[in-house]
Amino acid sequence: MARVDAALAARPVQPDNVAMEKIVCLDSHTGGEPTRLVMSGFPDMAQLPLPQVVQQLRTRHDRYRAATVCEPRGSDVVVGAVLLPPRAAGSLASVVFFNNVGYLGMCGHGTIGVMATLEHLGRVSPGRYALDTPVGTVTVHLRGQGVVEIDNVAAYRHRKGVPLQVPGIGLVHGDVAWGGNWFFLCDAGGVDIGLAQVDALTERAWAIRQALEAAGVTGADGAAIDHVELMSAPHDAANHGRNFVLCPGRAYDRSPCGTGTSAKLACLAADGRLASGAAWRQESVLGSVFEARYRLDGDRVMPTIVGRAHVCAETTLLIDPADPYAWGVAPA
16 A cells, blocks of 8 residues: 555646646436536537537537547547527527537437436426427426436438448348438348347448448438438337437447437338327337337427436546547547
């Protein structure tokens, strides 16, 4: 013990006049997928419209995103969320989601994590709330004990049965759909959606995404399709489907993916395979489950997603100016 104490005493001391920045966060996971909610420490953007917040973060303050979710403090799978004051009258708050490579329009598992975290902090009790996101205001029903029901933004199928030649795989057909992010949904091609096949699933989904870009297949108005959703039958007969979702930074979603499940609902509705109000239980690659349904608002599909999050850490991230990796290590 004396040798350890002596070694610690010999370490250089940070000068008093060099202040570390601090980012205060709470971590949760929703069906295994992590969310890191930033409570303070980001630049002050409280008065900006959300699209401008995203622009400012992307062009001027992106290092805060990287410091929060990338190594050495985070990992490719961590999704961040910065909590801001509400933008719309009557809303509880605003939130901007981000990951290891950029910013997300909406995040279903992250919204569940945000509400469960606010419940943990005693800031909300069971009831209905509105959260403002860059793609619109979503309504959430906190049932309690981390169980959250999300009324997501309108979802729709943009294109059905798109043929795509994928090098190393061959011809696949898939649907292009919006659920808060853009998705290409297709069959898993006989690969079991389970942890033992994660590498094969990742390679398949990544090859499909690259083929989409090469073929110029996009969402509406030329929007990039940055999520690939592979589908199969469920492992549990009590459920209806199972998915593997590859996110923009090549990390896979451990949860059934709220926006991906919303996109799936839009396709089911368009094909007449799921009636309005009927339940759809979606498994993730881990086996965690979201329960989903939709209602029609005119011809618009309005998804509802139910899941549960658990708060798992309280942390203060320290930004040491002497640390060469203080602002994160970008993914390869």
